[in-house]
Amino acid sequence: MLEIVLHLRQPFIENKKKHLLKLNITLLITLLGFSFFGISQTATIRGIILDDRNLPISGVNIKAGNNGTTTNDNGFYIIKIPSDTDITIVYTHIGHKRVEAKFNLKNGQEIEFNPVMNVEIEQIAAVVINGNTRQQVDGVVTITPEVIRTIKGAQPGVENILKTLPGVNISNELSTQYSVRGGNFDENLVYVNEIEVYRPFLIRSGQQEGLSFVNTDLVQNVDFSAGGFQAKYGDKLSSVLDITYRNPVRFGVRADASLLGGSVAAETVSKDSKFSGIVGLRYRDNSLLINSLETETNVRPVFADAQTYLTYKFSDKFHLNFLGNVSLNKYTFKPKNRQTNFGTLDEPIALLVFYEGQEKDQYLTTFGAFKGNYFVNDDLTLKLIASAYHTTEEEYFDILAQYRLGEVNSNIGDENLGEVEFSEGIGSQLTHARNDLDALIFNVEHKGDYKLDDESTLEWSVKYTHEDIRDRLVEWEVIDSAGFSVRPPIFDFSNEQPYEPFEGPLVAFQNVRTTNAVQIDRLQAYAQWSKRSMLGENEVFYNAGVRVHNWTVNSDVPNQEGVSSSTQTVFSPRAQFAIKPNWEKDMLFRIAGGVYYQPPFYRELRDSSGVVQPDVKAQKSFHLVLGNEYSFRLWDRPFKLVSEAYYKHLSDVNPYTLENVRIRYRAKNNAEAYAYGLDLRLNGEFVPGTESWFSFGYLKTEENIDDRGFIARPTDQRLKFGILFQDYVPNIPDLKMYLNLVYNTGVPGGSPSYADPYDFQTRLRDYRRADLGISYVLVDPNKTYTSKWKQKLKELSVGVEIFNMFNAQNTITNTWVRDVYSKRQFAIPNFLTPRVFNVRVSTRF
Numbered sequence: 001m002l003e004i005v006l007h008l009r010q011p012f013i014e015n016k017k018k019h020l021l022k023l024n025i026t027l028l029i030t031l032l033g034f035s036f037f038g039i040s041q042t043a044t045i046r047g048i049i050l051d052d053r054n055l056p057i058s059g060v061n062i063k064a065g066n067n068g069t070t071t072n073d074n075g076f077y078i079i080k081i082p083s084d085t086d087i088t089i090v091y092t093h094i095g096h097k098r099v100e101a102k103f104n105l106k107n108g109q110e111i112e113f114n115p116v117m118n119v120e121i122e123q124i125a126a127v128v129i130n131g132n133t134r135q136q137v138d139g140v141v142t143i144t145p146e147v148i149r150t151i152k153g154a155q156p157g158v159e160n161i162l163k164t165l166p167g168v169n170i171s172n173e174l175s176t177q178y179s180v181r182g183g184n185f186d187e188n189l190v191y192v193n194e195i196e197v198y199r200p201f202l203i204r205s206g207q208q209e210g211l212s213f214v215n216t217d218l219v220q221n222v223d224f225s226a227g228g229f230q231a232k233y234g235d236k237l238s239s240v241l242d243i244t245y246r247n248p249v250r251f252g253v254r255a256d257a258s259l260l261g262g263s264v265a266a267e268t269v270s271k272d273s274k275f276s277g278i279v280g281l282r283y284r285d286n287s288l289l290i291n292s293l294e295t296e297t298n299v300r301p302v303f304a305d306a307q308t309y310l311t312y313k314f315s316d317k318f319h320l321n322f323l324g325n326v327s328l329n330k331y332t333f334k335p336k337n338r339q340t341n342f343g344t345l346d347e348p349i350a351l352l353v354f355y356e357g358q359e360k361d362q363y364l365t366t367f368g369a370f371k372g373n374y375f376v377n378d379d380l381t382l383k384l385i386a387s388a389y390h391t392t393e394e395e396y397f398d399i400l401a402q403y404r405l406g407e408v409n410s411n412i413g414d415e416n417l418g419e420v421e422f423s424e425g426i427g428s429q430l431t432h433a434r435n436d437l438d439a440l441i442f443n444v445e446h447k448g449d450y451k452l453d454d455e456s457t458l459e460w461s462v463k464y465t466h467e468d469i470r471d472r473l474v475e476w477e478v479i480d481s482a483g484f485s486v487r488p489p490i491f492d493f494s495n496e497q498p499y500e501p502f503e504g505p506l507v508a509f510q511n512v513r514t515t516n517a518v519q520i521d522r523l524q525a526y527a528q529w530s531k532r533s534m535l536g537e538n539e540v541f542y543n544a545g546v547r548v549h550n551w552t553v554n555s556d557v558p559n560q561e562g563v564s565s566s567t568q569t570v571f572s573p574r575a576q577f578a579i580k581p582n583w584e585k586d587m588l589f590r591i592a593g594g595v596y597y598q599p600p601f602y603r604e605l606r607d608s609s610g611v612v613q614p615d616v617k618a619q620k621s622f623h624l625v626l627g628n629e630y631s632f633r634l635w636d637r638p639f640k641l642v643s644e645a646y647y648k649h650l651s652d653v654n655p656y657t658l659e660n661v662r663i664r665y666r667a668k669n670n671a672e673a674y675a676y677g678l679d680l681r682l683n684g685e686f687v688p689g690t691e692s693w694f695s696f697g698y699l700k701t702e703e704n705i706d707d708r709g710f711i712a713r714p715t716d717q718r719l720k721f722g723i724l725f726q727d728y729v730p731n732i733p734d735l736k737m738y739l740n741l742v743y744n745t746g747v748p749g750g751s752p753s754y755a756d757p758y759d760f761q762t763r764l765r766d767y768r769r770a771d772l773g774i775s776y777v778l779v780d781p782n783k784t785y786t787s788k789w790k791q792k793l794k795e796l797s798v799g800v801e802i803f804n805m806f807n808a809q810n811t812i813t814n815t816w817v818r819d820v821y822s823k824r825q826f827a828i829p830n831f832l833t834p835r836v837f838n839v840r841v842s843t844r845f
Helices: 016-034 135-137 145-151 158-160
Strands: 042-048 061-066 067-070 076-082 087-093 096-103 110-112 139-144 189-193 221-226 237-247 252-258 261-269 275-285 295-315 318-343 348-375 379-408 420-453 456-481 485-487 511-534 538-556 564-582 586-598 619-634 638-651 658-659 662-665 671-684 692-705 708-714 719-729 730-744 767-777 795-803 811-818 825-831 836-844
Touching: 061 076, 067 076, 076 087, 139 145, 145 158, 145 221, 158 221, 158 237, 318 379, 318 825, 767 836
Parallel strands: 042 110, 189 237
Antiparallel strands: 042 076, 061 067, 061 087, 087 096, 139 221, 221 237, 252 261, 252 836, 261 275, 275 295, 295 318, 318 348, 348 379, 379 420, 420 456, 456 485, 456 511, 511 538, 538 564, 564 586, 586 619, 619 638, 638 671, 658 662, 671 692, 692 708, 692 719, 719 730, 730 767, 767 795, 795 836, 811 825
């Protein structure tokens, strides 16, 4: 993405004559500065302001006499001072110690000064007590990269931390997909350096998914909003994950290796600081996790990607960034057999399955974006962003499953203990797929922000998107039970097999065949205004904005001539208000709301038969969020309690069903829904010098399809408990541990194919998982060592991880098998990963 930033500053002076005089002088100096033979009467200081973790700090106030400025999002600043004069520059930022530096520079001299600002209080992560009020006003949770890189988990990445937050639910440790406050996986926005990123289309299970787009080795900052977000973010119904990759300030290398794969990241900066770049390589092999499942397989789940973020500063006013990514996922799966025991102690039942065939999937994704920033002065910034995303996906499989369903020998001491002795169901299932997808997405966006004064800002954007998607969908399933072909239940006929013969034609249980060629053109724009002021003795914050989204869908109709086209437009007003009372207790109250639309993406346009329906409307949701933040000190350490109550009313809902992580839409706006709940999160230094948090969430979400009454939605996860706890041994502080614990109540799901959701509202079992990590720090960056090999390293740690420490039997879906005698269907749970051990080594130099 190409982003040009125009920056204009007009300092306010009460005396109009002085203002005009100073403006004229400033313009004259600027003109002389651009002249080749000009004579400058000033000196220039530039640099990047870092915290004690070498991360850039945005919003630092810099004063040099009557001149002043602030650092941008990357911590960069530039200020001019009078030459041949002793000048003291003061750097101040809420939550960090004040820094002062004296300079006396020659006429026209330019130097680079990169001060380090330490925090006022000792803490491991600034999210505990954050002096930056922007996150408080926006209702944004900030997670530091140290926490993300420390708490790895079975699926390392940002999502592994998000699942411990209230309102965020992940019930599959093999997947990076998450649902927020009753929404599904497609309702979440993800940005990296203001660039929207996408995920593969054809993924149907967590085993195929591989790596998250976000490379944690490159991350500088993570912001997350679970609802009620501002107009500057896009058109989705649930959440925003806003990632910032860092601009390096020195050379460094970081590496991580475990039994599940490894990663390496290198960063550098040129001597003149004009060029900086960071590159990350990742490799992932989930064999350790998948081979622990019930199904015995030959499997090769190999995932790899390369990412880079480059910056070149052509001048103080113009910076050019490039974000690139290449990702390759290969998944080869050859199942052998499976035995699942279920039922009760009195009546144990087992499903024994023998497999033939294999599955081969491949996903190749390339992504490139340019972003140019042009700063005219401190008040006006203009950006131009251009990006291209291309994915080619293949999903091929032919798998024959022959099963026996029967009673299990439970006689202790019997040599046949645990084996199926009496069969209640015998049958087979043959599944076939040849699915191909090719998607190309272009984006061009102009963004800008203008400081109206020191307390208010105006932001805007205009964005054009072109989506070109070619899709071939061929998949069918044949089910045989005790020698009789099972027909799909959607047909209205009487089938009394095996007691009475059925003479109708054989029909596949599922059969989808279609080819789609779809082009979508989108034009989006937003404008929003933010202001910070005083109401009496209370500090208040305002934000108001509106989005507009126009899109046109052009789709080739299968087996027909011509193109089906549909054009729609929606408007989305949003607002936020926050007040920080002048109380002895540190409290902040916030209210946010607005109308949120989700114009359909390709998958939302494709119905259960695979045919694209261009007339599908945008789903609409009204959000209302009430929040409170209470910061306090306990045990002389900082803590914060964040509470949010929310309500969402949804109309023009596009109903869907979930199969593992695959979403199947009806491509109809024939439902309405609602969601409400309460999120609580207490975080702070439960152990001195470390950050931990406890979270609780309550959610209820229901939908009414075709006016048949309200039933639970597929994401109706009522209760959520999450704990992220860090500790160390007091006498051995280099011996550290973390505990990542999640408990979610079960969701409705696991119904047979083509089943009516009103007939299947039984819930999956509760999701319980605890991951434990223990590490020993051999090299600490805050210590000095005499050993030569330790002096060459900045960090080094080794450790072990125990995934699913209590070996909980969590389920993701059900497999449905018919009893040939009673014609009942048994729900056989598909279990997720059991307890798994991992070894990890991390270093930085």
